[in-house]
Amino acid sequence: MNPLAQELNTVLAGTIADSLFSDLGKRIYFPNGIIAQSGEAKKLGKTANGTIGMTVIDGHPVMLDSIHKYVPDLSEGELVAYAPTAGNPDLRNLWKEKIIEKNPTLKGKSISTPVLVPGLTAGISYLADLFLDNTNTLLAADPSWDNYALVCEARRNSTFHQFVMFKDGAFNLEGFEKAVKEEAKSGSVRVLLNFPQNPSGYSPTTAEAEKICAILKEVAEGGAKVLAISDDAYFGLNYEDSIFPESLFSRTCDLHPNILAAKIDGPTKEDFVWGFRCGFLTFGNAQMSEEHYQALVTKLMGVIRSSVSCSSTPPQSLMLRAMKEGTMDKQKAELRKVLEERYKIVRNFVDTHKSSVLEPMPFNSGYFMSFEVKGKDAELLRQKLLKEDGIGTVAIDSKTLRVAFSSIEKDKLTLVYKAIYKAAEAL
Known part of the structure; x- marks a missing residue:
């Protein structure tokens, strides 16, 4: 195993993340290669920076006028320069502020700084890379978005289990509890809940949300290691007063030390920018420290680096400007x-x-x-x-x-x- 992977595994040893990692999750690391060395040079290379593969004139990335004329208000750096692997740091920090603003019970709780990924599908895929392999199972509702099975089974060679989502016109709490407890017999549970749900368009009531969390807490108290994934692609689009107003992540992120919560969200649906392919991945756990989060984020950066290298810069720049403007x-x-x-x-x-x-x-x-x-x-x-x-x-x-x-x-x-x-x- 690469020494850099071993170093991250050492930091995360004994944490819930360490207990849930897939084979790839254990092996992955962020290399001390071009990106890392370029970051050092950006800080210290005052004379010249010959690390990054961009054409630079007068200290700025070059840009064709035929491109710039269509987005004249953005600088070269905001349009054509590479973005950091984990995303624009200002946008990441602002998105974290917005997550807490939209989920007030998160205030004061320990969560990671969101990592920018190229769309929510990528976020799901990266979580699967880190935590799914042929030795474990992903649990989701029936019906579910077809991409879940594609990622779980075809890409990661894992097993996709489903519970019937509805019973008597409501969320099937009995079926969910039975499925979760059956998974817990293996020692771990990996469950993905998507609200508002695709394809049904359903979100749980406050009472249902509290019961879902109680079920997860019960199996965690029984010793099972739980990965609780909240796919919040359509967050905030609630049309009935009885709906639980926050993401389940606001409850699961500190529900029990044996629960690692992951939140996948982004502006693509929430902010009506579908083609921006811009999403975020955030972690939360009752006992993980900032050092732990940074090690986990570094592993996530390794997954990003080894797939798309980094996300597209223009959507990040446009979102950051729009969010700061205050009219969104x-x-x-x-x-x-x-x-x-x-x-x-x-x-x-x-x-x-x-x-x-x-x-x-x-x-x-x-x-x-x-x-x-x-x-x-x-x-x-x-x-x-x-x-x-x-x-x-x-x-x-x-x-x-x-x-x-x-x-x-x-x-x-x-x-x-x-x-x-x-x-x-x-x-």
Whole structure:
């Protein structure tokens, strides 16, 4: 094993992270190579800096006028220079402030500084690199976003287990508890919870969220090592007052020493900048110190360095400027109203229409809602809608049809849902 990996493992020895690492998580390190040496030279190389592979004139990276003219307000460094492996430090610190602002119970709790990753999918993939291999299992809801299985099974050769998400029109706490306790028999639990959930568009009530955390705490108290991943891609898009208003991360980050909490979030959905491919990964644990967090972040940097090297600079620069400007929250609130209005139209429609084929899954937040397709193949329904009505939907699996009301204009929603119900009955 590389001495740098051994050094990080020594720092993390005895921590919950050390107990949960995959084979790759144990081996990975951040090399003392070009990036590290370039950082030293940036601080100390006053005469000249011949470390970084950029073309520099008069102390600044060069940039073509044909590029700069489209974003004239940003400097060369903000547009074309390499970003640090872990992301722009000012943006990372500001995002941490915003996480605490949006999750007030995090105030005073020990969490890492968020690491910038190239999209939330990358964050999930990097967590899988660090903590999943063919000796363990990832637990998630059924239905789930198809990328979870792809990352878990195809990339990491791990096992993807699911629990039925709903029972009697609510979160299936009984099924969740049974699945978690079954996983705990192996000595560890790796669970990924996504709220608002893709594809169902559901977020737990405050009572459900507290029970979810109580279940995780119970198995941790029993000796199981727990990785609790919160995929917060659609955070804040809640349309009912009963929803737990914070991320589960705000509870799991110091719930028990045997629980390592990881939060994946970012502006792509929250701030309506989908193509920016800009996400953040944050860790929390009741007993990890700043030294521990830094060692864990360094391992994460090794994963980033060995895959994409670093994230794209322009999105980071644009987000930092926009967040500092102070008008984002007001603009986001207006767009959130648009989504909530669409949600209410869909809510009213499915509450007043019945079908022998379609059963709406519980939904109260986010971008989506889904139907359970009874006795028929969701893919057949998807194809029928597309070919005969020109309406695009997604068959998540054989029994789940997802509709993104976020991308349907409000004056078309009733037309679309009438067509979905009609097509389902025609099958």
